[in-house]
Amino acid sequence: MELHVSLQKSFGAFSLDVTFTVQGERVGVFGPSGSGKSTLASLLAGLQQPDNGVIRLDGELIYDSQGAINVPPEQRRIGIVFQRPYLFPHMSVKGNLLYGYKRSAPANRRIDFDSLVAVLQIGHLLSRGVHNLSGGEKQRVAIGRTVLSSPRLLLMDEPLSALDDTLKFQIIDYLKAASEAFRIPYLFISHSLLEMRIMADRVLAVSAGRIEAQTTAEDLARSRMGLSPVGYINLLRLAHPRRVGGMSAYAWGGTELLISAGSDRPEALFELSSKDIILIKQHPDAISARNLLDCAVSGTFRSGNKVGVDLACGDGRLVAEVVQEAARELGIEKGSRLFAAIKASAFRRLG
Amino acid sequence: MPAFTSAEYLAILLSLKVAIVSTLVSLPFGLGVAYLMTYRQFRGKVALDVAVNLPLTLPPVVIGYILLLLLGQKGFIGRHLLQPLGIRLIFTWKAAVIATAVVGFPLMVRSIRLGMESVDERLIQAARTLGAGWFDTIVTVIIPLSLRGIAAGSALMFARGLGEFGATIVVAGNIPGVTQTIPLAIYEYASSPGGDRMALALCLVSVLISVVVLLFHEYFNRRIAKAG
Numbered sequence: 001m002e003l004h005v006s007l008q009k010s011f012g013a014f015s016l017d018v019t020f021t022v023q024g025e026r027v028g029v030f031g032p033s034g035s036g037k038s039t040l041a042s043l044l045a046g047l048q049q050p051d052n053g054v055i056r057l058d059g060e061l062i063y064d065s066q067g068a069i070n071v072p073p074e075q076r077r078i079g080i081v082f083q084r085p086y087l088f089p090h091m092s093v094k095g096n097l098l099y100g101y102k103r104s105a106p107a108n109r110r111i112d113f114d115s116l117v118a119v120l121q122i123g124h125l126l127s128r129g130v131h132n133l134s135g136g137e138k139q140r141v142a143i144g145r146t147v148l149s150s151p152r153l154l155l156m157d158e159p160l161s162a163l164d165d166t167l168k169f170q171i172i173d174y175l176k177a178a179s180e181a182f183r184i185p186y187l188f189i190s191h192s193l194l195e196m197r198i199m200a201d202r203v204l205a206v207s208a209g210r211i212e213a214q215t216t217a218e219d220l221a222r223s224r225m226g227l228s229p230v231g232y233i234n235l236l237r238l239a240h241p242r243r244v245g246g247m248s249a250y251a252w253g254g255t256e257l258l259i260s261a262g263s264d265r266p267e268a269l270f271e272l273s274s275k276d277i278i279l280i281k282q283h284p285d286a287i288s289a290r291n292l293l294d295c296a297v298s299g300t301f302r303s304g305n306k307v308g309v310d311l312a313c314g315d316g317r318l319v320a321e322v323v324q325e326a327a328r329e330l331g332i333e334k335g336s337r338l339f340a341a342i343k344a345s346a347f348r349r350l351g
Numbered sequence: 352m353p354a355f356t357s358a359e360y361l362a363i364l365l366s367l368k369v370a371i372v373s374t375l376v377s378l379p380f381g382l383g384v385a386y387l388m389t390y391r392q393f394r395g396k397v398a399l400d401v402a403v404n405l406p407l408t409l410p411p412v413v414i415g416y417i418l419l420l421l422l423g424q425k426g427f428i429g430r431h432l433l434q435p436l437g438i439r440l441i442f443t444w445k446a447a448v449i450a451t452a453v454v455g456f457p458l459m460v461r462s463i464r465l466g467m468e469s470v471d472e473r474l475i476q477a478a479r480t481l482g483a484g485w486f487d488t489i490v491t492v493i494i495p496l497s498l499r500g501i502a503a504g505s506a507l508m509f510a511r512g513l514g515e516f517g518a519t520i521v522v523a524g525n526i527p528g529v530t531q532t533i534p535l536a537i538y539e540y541a542s543s544p545g546g547d548r549m550a551l552a553l554c555l556v557s558v559l560i561s562v563v564v565l566l567f568h569e570y571f572n573r574r575i576a577k578a579g
Contacts, residue, residue: 042476046479046480047476047479047480072484073479074484075482076480077482079480082477086471086473086477088474088477099478103487145477149482151480
């Protein structure tokens with residue numbers, strides 16, 4: 001997918017003025033609320049009119065104020081998943097799912113109804129009315145409805161922010177599964193850096209109606225480490241735990257990580273803040289932290305007044321942060337060896 | 352209760368006919384105007400709003416007189432449109448339908464508008480991005496979701512139609528068996544000596560029809576609430 005956008009829109013004191021070209025299948029739009037992300041989504045989908053500008057999707061001009069081109073929303077084939085499901089209340093789940101499907105040109109239909117229903121696990125809901133669904137079920141149906149319309153670009157406008165944490169990570173799995181299974185390029189809009197890390201490769205950072213940077217989710221997380229109160233979040237997808245003295249032991253990087261907040265599920269996602277990793281030069285005799293990892297420094301980076309340390313522990317990778325004095329005292333540089341001490345309680349399970 | 356003669360039965364039937372036909376004829380226009388007023392921005396929107404609501408504040412007799420001037424043989428519409436087509440409206444039941452439609456129209460539009468305004472805009476946007484054009488969206492999303500407003504508007508208009516007097520008597524006259532509706536018949540009985548019992552009996556019929564309309568409206572509303 002290639003999207004070229006150059007748009008201006010102002011209302012009241014706020015003005016959106018963005019120009020960018022982005023390529024990729026998993027694109028993120030990141031920024032605080034009120035920065036213009038949702039306005040951008042509305043303009044792309046044709047639900048609002050820009051003051052002037054150009055939108056070109058995969059080489060096709062869908063909006064051009066100069067040439068007076070303005071493809072109406074129903075012909076743009078840009079689907080939206082909103083923050084809330086907005087299911088049609090007068091239709092059944094199946095009626096909702098098929099709404100866009102029936103209206104798509106048969107030549108464009110790439111998604112099979114049954115396989116979508118299987119991926120989103122909504123088969124048992126089909127004949128129900130939409131009022132009898134839980135929040136997570138509603139959002140799954142909303143995702144299915146949009147995907148079934150076979151859009152060439154999927155806009156996800158904060159699709160997770162109305163959900164609680166547990167549900168959020170369930171829906172993320174469904175979103176990923178659906179977009180991977182049916183290969184629909186998407187623009188994932190969110191104020192959450194964590195969601196960006198999980199959902200997006202390329203990221204457009206938006207602030208006050210302007211594009212601040214086009215970067216990757218990883219670089220964005222690193223550059224914000226020094227400013228963020230939670231530091232850099234290491235994301236670890238761990239599997240097949242074994243119970244050890246009230247904790248769970250997960251295989252990772254050629255060794256095992258001991259985690260208090262383990263789960264019985266075969267696979268789980270954990271976050272670990274760069275602030276919760278203590279770096280030690282020599283092996284201590286005894287330490288209360290349950291994880292002591294022998295690591296090599298594979299690189300360092302600056303972020304604010306902090307130094308980020310890339311650690312290679314076997315084939316596992318972590319980012320730790322230290323203040324500059326500590327970096328100097330420890331003599332941290334590429335290739336140096338360190339021990340990383342992590343408390344078992346420092347890992348937080350997501351979802 | 353006195354025995355009704357055929358004139359009274361005709362008045363009752365005509366009242367029902369005029370109210371039903373004017374409601375049905377107005378419905379598509381009511382939907383169209385309510386849609387324009389709710390969803391579209393255009394020049395002259397205020398003027399349209401005023402024009403639609405004017406009959407609400409004007410005395411019905413004035414409306415009847417304006418219609419008479421417009422539709423009569425010397426009127427603008429009467430001379431240039433109706434006469435060439437060989438249509439005569441004045442002093443027929445069709446004139447009563449037009450008078451009733453004009454008088455009841457603002458009530459209908461207001462109710463439908465309220466219904467349409469209560470439809471979440473995001474649902475309409477969702478429909479558009481799912482491939483539905485604007486007319487498709489009206490038919491499959493906006494109308495089904497504003498059914499309550501549409502039902503209320505139709506019921507109001509129907510009820511108003513049953514009671515229409517001022518505009519009808521001017522434009523359709525009070526011809527027994529031809530244009531005499533229940534209110535006109537009551538008026539005639541009430542103003543003639545010894546007609547009190549007949550007037551009262553027709554009043555009872557009016558009350559009965561109104562109660563039936565209200566009950567039906569309530570029943571319909573409940574069904575929508577259940578389905579929605």
